[in-house]
Amino acid sequence: MTIQMETYLERNIKELLAEHPGVGEVLNSFNIGCVTCAAGTCALGDIVQYHYLPEERMRELMERIARTIAGRESLPREEETAPAAPREIAYSVPIADLVCEHALIKRWLALVPRVLDNIDLESDADRKLIRFGIGFIQTYADRFHHAKEEDILFKRFDETQEIIRAMLDDHATGRNHVKGMLTALDTRDKETLAAHLHGYRELLLEHIRKEDEILYPWMDRQFSSIQAEALHDDFRRADSRFDLGMAKRFEEFIEQIEQTPGYSHAFSG
Numbered sequence: 001m002t003i004q005m006e007t008y009l010e011r012n013i014k015e016l017l018a019e020h021p022g023v024g025e026v027l028n029s030f031n032i033g034c035v036t037c038a039a040g041t042c043a044l045g046d047i048v049q050y051h052y053l054p055e056e057r058m059r060e061l062m063e064r065i066a067r068t069i070a071g072r073e074s075l076p077r078e079e080e081t082a083p084a085a086p087r088e089i090a091y092s093v094p095i096a097d098l099v100c101e102h103a104l105i106k107r108w109l110a111l112v113p114r115v116l117d118n119i120d121l122e123s124d125a126d127r128k129l130i131r132f133g134i135g136f137i138q139t140y141a142d143r144f145h146h147a148k149e150e151d152i153l154f155k156r157f158d159e160t161q162e163i164i165r166a167m168l169d170d171h172a173t174g175r176n177h178v179k180g181m182l183t184a185l186d187t188r189d190k191e192t193l194a195a196h197l198h199g200y201r202e203l204l205l206e207h208i209r210k211e212d213e214i215l216y217p218w219m220d221r222q223f224s225s226i227q228a229e230a231l232h233d234d235f236r237r238a239d240s241r242f243d244l245g246m247a248k249r250f251e252e253f254i255e256q257i258e259q260t261p262g263y264s265h266a267f268s269g
Contacts, residue, residue: 020068020069022068023065023068023069025068026061026064026065026068027061030057030061089212089213089216089217091216091217091220092220092223092228092231092232093228093229093232094228094231094232094235095216095219095220095228095231097232097235098145098148098149098153098211098216099212099216101140101144101145102145102208102211102212104140104247104250104251104254105140105141105145105204105208106205106208107254107258108133108136108137108254109201109204109205111254111257111258112197112198112201113198113201115129115130115133115257116190116193116194116197116198119190121185121188121189121190121193122188127185127188129257130181130185130193131185132253133253134178134181134182134185136250136253136254137174137178137200138178139246139250140246140247140250141174141204142171142174142175142178144239144242144246144247146171146174147238148235148238148239149167149171150168150171151238152231152234152235152238153219153231154167154168156219156227156231157219157222163210163214163215163218164215166210167207167210167211167215170203170204170207173203174200174203174204174207177196177197177199177200177203178196178200180192180195180196181193181196181197181200184196
């Protein structure tokens with residue numbers, strides 16, 4: 001690899017894409033979705049490391065990025081532009097638990113547009129439904145799930161790394177959305193409530209994708225079997241601080257909305 005390419009690997013991806021948009025097309029063709037990342041603060045070399053491509057694919061990626069930066073990249077062949085098949089990810093037990101928690105969070109996020117289309121903030125039942133949904137975000141998504149990341153998982157790494165800082169920034173942004181939701185609910189301001197719920201939904205869907213597909217696999221590669229077992233024990237201790245029926249109650253809440261056409265007025269809390 002030339003010294004020039006090594007220099008580019010140290011460049012901020014957002015700045016690099018601004019100067020060389022074609023690099024984004026190359027990354028997309030390798031299923032490296034950094035072009036749409038809201039932060040864009042990682043260095044190119046870090047991004048390559050996080051995605052952990054096989055050696056041959058890594059060499060091909062570097063060659064195509066170098067040609068693109070030099071202005072020598074021709075239109076890629078059809079087989080080069082076709083996205084690779086999604087890879088199977090084998091998570092360790094504690095990381096798999098986090099992925100399962102993401103699944104329940106995504107089920108609630110999937111319901112947000114339909115709930116907002118039908119909600120009436122003058123209705124006691126509808127306000128109760130929204131408050132319970134915000135409670136799910138505060139309790140399950142944040143205090144139960146995000147806290148394990150912040151207090152346990154991320155502490156096992158250098159938290160100054162850009163990818164972890166970006167995840168922490170997402171958590172903070174999500175909490176600000178929740179504050180806005182609660183204020184809008186109290187003032188019965190449906191427009192502002194919708195803006196914060198939609199903003200939270202978009203944020204978390206992309207946040208979860210990055211964790212499931214990039215951050216968690218990268219972290220898992222650093223763990224020995226003993227370290228993974230210790231992480232699992234720490235997670236279980238953190239979970240024990242919560243009522244055993246907490247997750248079940250929230251799952252039943254989500255199922256009730258999913259399965260009941262007139263869900264808002266049928267909500268029992």
